[in-house]
Amino acid sequence: MVVEASGRGQAMTGVGRRSENRTAGDGPIGAAAGTAADRAYDALRSAIVEGELAPGAPLTEVEQAARLGVSRTPVREAFARLVAAGLATERGPRTLVVSDIDADDVAALFDLRRALDEQAARLAAARVLAERTAAPGLAPTTISAAATAADEAPTAAAFRAIAERFATVTPAVLQGDDPQRHGYYALVAEFDAALDAALSTSPYLAAAIASTRVHLARVRRLARDDDARLADSAAEHGAIARAISDGDGERAAAATRLHLHEALTSIHRHLPRPGAARRAADRRPEETS
Amino acid sequence: MVVEASGRGQAMTGVGRRSENRTAGDGPIGAAAGTAADRAYDALRSAIVEGELAPGAPLTEVEQAARLGVSRTPVREAFARLVAAGLATERGPRTLVVSDIDADDVAALFDLRRALDEQAARLAAARVLAERTAAPGLAPTTISAAATAADEAPTAAAFRAIAERFATVTPAVLQGDDPQRHGYYALVAEFDAALDAALSTSPYLAAAIASTRVHLARVRRLARDDDARLADSAAEHGAIARAISDGDGERAAAATRLHLHEALTSIHRHLPRPGAARRAADRRPEETS
């Protein structure tokens, strides 16, 4: 069954197994983690995303085991997770390499993002509506149910607050080199977290979305956005958040679609190959030079 | 970052690593496979899908190693894949159990399916259009380019043929107990394969879709469809295939949405808990008898 999926562009997984159970205060850097397999996976993932391990670089168990100071067994498990996450690809029967990522991959990744993020926006807005009808006249004075109230309708409030903070991101603010950008990306991360929270009843969708974020981090590194694009992106995010907080699913989906279109366009503008090179090479026109 | 995804309903992955490289003729049954890890994974996945390993059953390395006749190492890798596929869940720090699947899970799974399958239908239809414009007056007499021609516009033809075969599936045909049902499911599998082929340029989406099919197989076992539903489902599949072969993306997406809605409704009708039990339990209305 199931035609093999072309070659690259592996899987859509994530939901870190036992990762990021950082105890918030291990060492100077966040180097230590739970098990050795977790450390190995985190280190390798980070290295791939940061570009230290270039696309196409071979991943051998012995070498990485030596580099990370663990035995082959945890490295083996880490490799398996990398393959599941799509960050590594099996080339040949016994060769594992860092997955390549080019313009075609980005386009393919966005084919998936469109589907996932639009649905997520719709569902988040629907949740806002559901919360609204569930607790119509909830006064903040209900003392004994205060915690319950905070749990009851957080979605709208969270997205409203995030939308307002996105509104403060202007090109002028982004002038300061890295710290502000980090702040912006942190804000995006908060948005993602709010979305995850809103998708608590759709864990499959949430997991699929989470799995795309690793690849997006790689893409982000590949095509550094300029300040203007970042400001636009912030505005687009704000529009999405506002639509969700209003419970307007269609507007949220449309804003998401717009944002993804702009993001993809911007990325392709900054990337080497514009795309669609393979089909042109496959065909065999008789007049090719 | 990234809020942990609720608990159950893990990941969306798949793209079998090196599985199903069956050499088409190993033994009497298709029991033998490539590596021991592949065999272990296939065996465990099959056991879980078939219900031999019930939801909640603990998965211990030693026990499964003994049962499958391999050592712990391949079993370990198989477990990792099961977790990545969402068929197993880590309960506690050192306990792996077969993932549970109930009505809520099915609803959550369909939240993902809606997103993925609609996008897939749209993209497949778009591919049909692209092929049509790429080779407008392609005559079947171009001998030297015959193979190329067969590769050039297969999408429309494939879906057209599948649609016609779906049209032959009637309630009367489905009377014969299992063989006919198998035939129907084989037809669905062909549809899936055609879809995968059409999604060759969107491998991320294709992989995500593939990862949902395992769970759908479990659901199928849970809620056996009656003949009437199967016939309806065949008609719905046929409508989707026809829309794709016509290159009508919106119609294909709408037909997909309809099919998924009907399928989910039918499943919930056959499943123990209708769903949405958690929220009702969380809330504390004062007048709940």
Place this chain on the structure above:
DNA sequence: CATGCTCTCAATGTATACATTGAAACCGTC
């Protein structure tokens, strides 16, 4: 000099031995 074969080797695949850890049973004490 080109070509095919063999042979070595390095890497994975597998098995097993050792370390670690969490839980449950058991026992002693209050």
Place this chain on the structure above:
DNA sequence: GACGGTTTCAATGTATACATTGAGAGCATG
């Protein structure tokens, strides 16, 4: 008799040793 501590044990986590296999270098031969 209940409770707390201790101890045992079974399971995973890790390391390493052995088996297997594919690729490449090297060599012999046409």
